[in-house]
Amino acid sequence: xxxxxxxxxxxxxxxxxxxxxxxxxxxxxxxxxxxxxxxxxxxxxxxxxxxxxxxxxxxxxxxxxxxxxxx
Amino acid sequence: xxxxxxxxxxxxxxxxxxxxxxxxxxxxxxxxxxxxxxxxxxxxxxxxxxxxxxxxxxxxxxxxxxxxxxxxxxxxxxxxxxxxxxxxxxxxxxxxxxxxxxxxxxxxxxxxxxxxxxxxxxxxxxxxxxxxxxxxxxxxxxxxxxxxxxxxxxxxxxxxxxxxxxxxxxxxxxxxxxxxxxxxxxxxxxxxxxxxxxxxxxxxxxxxxxxxxxxxxxxxxxxxxxxxxxxxxxxxxxxxxxxxxxxxx
Numbered sequence: 001x002x003x004x005x006x007x008x009x010x011x012x013x014x015x016x017x018x019x020x021x022x023x024x025x026x027x028x029x030x031x032x033x034x035x036x037x038x039x040x041x042x043x044x045x046x047x048x049x050x051x052x053x054x055x056x057x058x059x060x061x062x063x064x065x066x067x068x069x070x071x
Numbered sequence: 072x073x074x075x076x077x078x079x080x081x082x083x084x085x086x087x088x089x090x091x092x093x094x095x096x097x098x099x100x101x102x103x104x105x106x107x108x109x110x111x112x113x114x115x116x117x118x119x120x121x122x123x124x125x126x127x128x129x130x131x132x133x134x135x136x137x138x139x140x141x142x143x144x145x146x147x148x149x150x151x152x153x154x155x156x157x158x159x160x161x162x163x164x165x166x167x168x169x170x171x172x173x174x175x176x177x178x179x180x181x182x183x184x185x186x187x188x189x190x191x192x193x194x195x196x197x198x199x200x201x202x203x204x205x206x207x208x209x210x211x212x213x214x215x216x217x218x219x220x221x222x223x224x225x226x227x228x229x230x231x232x233x234x235x236x237x238x239x240x241x242x243x244x245x246x247x248x249x250x251x252x253x254x255x256x257x258x259x260x261x262x263x264x265x266x267x268x269x270x271x272x273x274x275x276x277x278x279x280x281x282x283x284x285x286x287x288x289x290x291x292x293x294x295x296x297x298x299x300x301x302x303x304x305x306x307x308x309x310x311x312x313x314x315x316x317x318x319x320x
């Protein structure tokens with residue numbers, strides 16, 4: 001059970017990381033900026049991870065410690 | 072070889088420290104990092120071969136790790152993953168062109184942390200309670216219709232749905248109000264997103280002074296203890312991803 005909680009926390013943290021690096025931050029566009037081709041693959045990963053947060057509620061996991069350690 | 076941009080940061084008179092730090096951390100696919108500086112602002116970038124490799128989740132995580140390492144030493148603006156340029160000269164051109172915007176945004180996030188708070192509930196259970204509360208109003212509305220017909224059934228059904236959705240929204244707004252007033256003394260900048268999914272009723276981000284970190288965590292813990300039916304998922308501190316709103320062309 002403990003291992004399960006850790007795995008879920010890890011997934012949630014990865015979800016938070018991916019959401020940030022893919023959707024937030026300074027956006028530079030224009031002729032001198034080249035975009036990365038296969039970025040859709042990363043988005044697919046985010047969709048899969050979203051289910052981890054939902055699962056967390058179902059399993060009644062209520063505590064993920066807010067600290068740098070979980071990142 | 073293309074150059075991938077990680078972050079824009081305030082280097083001031085700490086350029087040697089930055090150079091040393093960049094020599095100690097590695098970028099995506101173990102690539103070396105370098106900085107391009109103009110006045111007191113630096114762009115951190117690294118080599119990136121977009122032709123030979125497939126971009127995957129691990130790349131994005133490596134990318135975030137570099138930003139995290141830099142954020143522990145410098146005030147920075149994270150750049151969205153996937154920003155590639157052809158050469159250091161092109162990066163310098165962007166830095167000079169948008170220097171003022173970068174400076175302004177760096178000042179806004181200086182000495183601050185970002186935190187994320189997701190509030191979850193058991194949708195079936197909690198929405199059921201709210202539905203019971205709205206049912207009495209639905210019964211009153213039904214009395215107003217003297218004749219049963221397909222159209223009145225349709226209208227009643229729509230009205231019922233509307234009332235239920237309004238009650239849900241009101242519930243979430245009350246929670247936002249409670250969180251906002253509870254955190255008011257810490258004076259964070261915040262953004263709230265309501266009902267992200269049926270189970271995630273609130274997705275909030277906060278930007279606050281670094282020295283208020285412990286107070287903030289304590290305040291969220293207190294809120295958590297007041298709501299047995301809700302799960303509070305707090306993560307952070309993060310670099311200020313959600314409070315950088317610049318799109319440059």
